[in-house]
Amino acid sequence: MNELELNQLHRSFTDLSEASLDVLAEYAHPRHYEAGRVIFEGDGSADEFYVVRSGTVTLEMPSPGREPLVVETIGPGELLGVSWAFPPYRWNWRARAQSDVELVAFDAERVREGVRDDPVLRTALLEAVAVEAVDRLHATRMRLLDIYRATP
Amino acid sequence: MTAPAPSLLEAMLPAVFSVVASTEETADTITLRVQPQASGTTAFGPGQFSMLYAFGVGEVPISISGDPGFAGFLEYTIRSVGAVTKALSALDQGDPLGVRGPYGVGWPIDGASGRDLLIIAGGIGLAPLRPVVLHVLANRSRFNSVSLLYGARTPSDLLFNFQLHEWRSRFDVDFEVTVDRGDSAWMGDVGMVTQLLNRVSFEPDNTTAMVCGPELMMRATARQLQAHGVATRDIAVSLERNMKCGIGMCGHCQLSTHLLCRDGPVVSYDVAEPWMEVAEL
Numbered sequence: 001m002n003e004l005e006l007n008q009l010h011r012s013f014t015d016l017s018e019a020s021l022d023v024l025a026e027y028a029h030p031r032h033y034e035a036g037r038v039i040f041e042g043d044g045s046a047d048e049f050y051v052v053r054s055g056t057v058t059l060e061m062p063s064p065g066r067e068p069l070v071v072e073t074i075g076p077g078e079l080l081g082v083s084w085a086f087p088p089y090r091w092n093w094r095a096r097a098q099s100d101v102e103l104v105a106f107d108a109e110r111v112r113e114g115v116r117d118d119p120v121l122r123t124a125l126l127e128a129v130a131v132e133a134v135d136r137l138h139a140t141r142m143r144l145l146d147i148y149r150a151t152p
Numbered sequence: 153m154t155a156p157a158p159s160l161l162e163a164m165l166p167a168v169f170s171v172v173a174s175t176e177e178t179a180d181t182i183t184l185r186v187q188p189q190a191s192g193t194t195a196f197g198p199g200q201f202s203m204l205y206a207f208g209v210g211e212v213p214i215s216i217s218g219d220p221g222f223a224g225f226l227e228y229t230i231r232s233v234g235a236v237t238k239a240l241s242a243l244d245q246g247d248p249l250g251v252r253g254p255y256g257v258g259w260p261i262d263g264a265s266g267r268d269l270l271i272i273a274g275g276i277g278l279a280p281l282r283p284v285v286l287h288v289l290a291n292r293s294r295f296n297s298v299s300l301l302y303g304a305r306t307p308s309d310l311l312f313n314f315q316l317h318e319w320r321s322r323f324d325v326d327f328e329v330t331v332d333r334g335d336s337a338w339m340g341d342v343g344m345v346t347q348l349l350n351r352v353s354f355e356p357d358n359t360t361a362m363v364c365g366p367e368l369m370m371r372a373t374a375r376q377l378q379a380h381g382v383a384t385r386d387i388a389v390s391l392e393r394n395m396k397c398g399i400g401m402c403g404h405c406q407l408s409t410h411l412l413c414r415d416g417p418v419v420s421y422d423v424a425e426p427w428m429e430v431a432e433l
Contacts (some may be wrong), residue, residue: 142369143343148366150180
């Protein structure tokens with residue numbers, strides 16, 4: 001994965017220096033999942049994180065006796081997985097490819113180690129996580145308000 | 153030469169229209185196609201509304217949801233939430249209703265020519281934007297990139313299903329749909345419509361955004377658009393208040409310095425933003 005591709009992969013990567021992109025590129029691997037494949041399970045170890053390049057991924061909760069409950073879909077340019085950044089580094093939701101999906105997978109353990117001495121990259125990655133988490137928090141709050149419900 | 157302005161009496165007198173067809177959109181929403189029995193205009197601009205009168209029940213403002221390129225009839229998409237909308241929803245082919253209008257300022261389509269266009273709808277808010285979509289698709293070459301983002305409560309709440317498939321099949325329009333809650337058959341996106349903004353490409357300083365839905369949705373969307381760099385003046389929203397006369401006489405729809413039936417319902421977000429932060433005006 002080259003620097004230019006990484007630079008355009010996520011909105012928080014656009015201002016990264018060449019040196020930081022070089023470091024990040026070491027941990028990045030392209031990954032393909034066919035539609036329906038599970039990318040990670042809800043109780044698994046968060047040892048990778050991803051950015052979606054194409055296709056969509058559902059975040060879902062298995063439910064006994066019924067179809068899994070889909071809480072959100074993640075699409076191109078969005079970060080898949082935030083639990084890798086904070087202890088105990090375990091996923092909370094199952095991620096499944098909704099369509100054929102192209103991802104860039106990052107080795108979370110190596111990233112956590114590697115950014116210890118690189119405050120710029122560390123900040124950029126934490127910012128990427130925070131930006132996505134805040135956006136999803138706002139969106140989830142709006143959905144909780146059920147604003148499309150009919151009111152007289 | 154311009155036509156003489158109608159007298160107050162003429163402006164308040166509904167023309168009698170007949171229902172040509174009633175189409176069920178969702179469990180609580182229908183689209184009425186109506187045509188004048190004798191006199192009555194069917195010309196309108198996208199974003200304008202009419203006062204619809206269910207005889208013996210009352211009158212309500214309803215946005216025109218049909219194709220501005222089709223003469224001869226008007227379409228209204230009506231959600232049954234009160235006595236009047238319930239009566240209008242129960243009308244059948246051949247039934248009469250009163251129509252006044254069209255009224256108000258519509259979407260800034262001419263100003264969007266040559267620019268990227270974002271059309272963002274939430275829930276029943278797709279109805280006032282449908283004339284924009286139909287106009288833009290019929291005049292596609294006048295615009296740069298065109299993106300239509302639509303959010304609904306559930307898959308069964310999606311309006312204009314037959315047309316959504318048609319719009320999705322266009323190669324010259326980015327069309328994204330999301331719902332707050334999916335079901336086992338839903339294979340589309342789940343999430344808030346604002347999240348779809350990350351999926352489409354546009355040049356923020358050459359973009360016109362038209363946003364319609366509940367005010368909370370419009371405010372959240374406008375903030376996201378601002379965060380993406382779209383100028384506040386280039387964001388248009390459609391505001392609903394208690395329209396009564398439709399001609400700026402009665403003051404029921406006054407919002408700060410504006411009478412929304414006359415100066416709206418579509419206004420630029422740099423006008424609307426201060427009002428949308430106020431609990432009660």
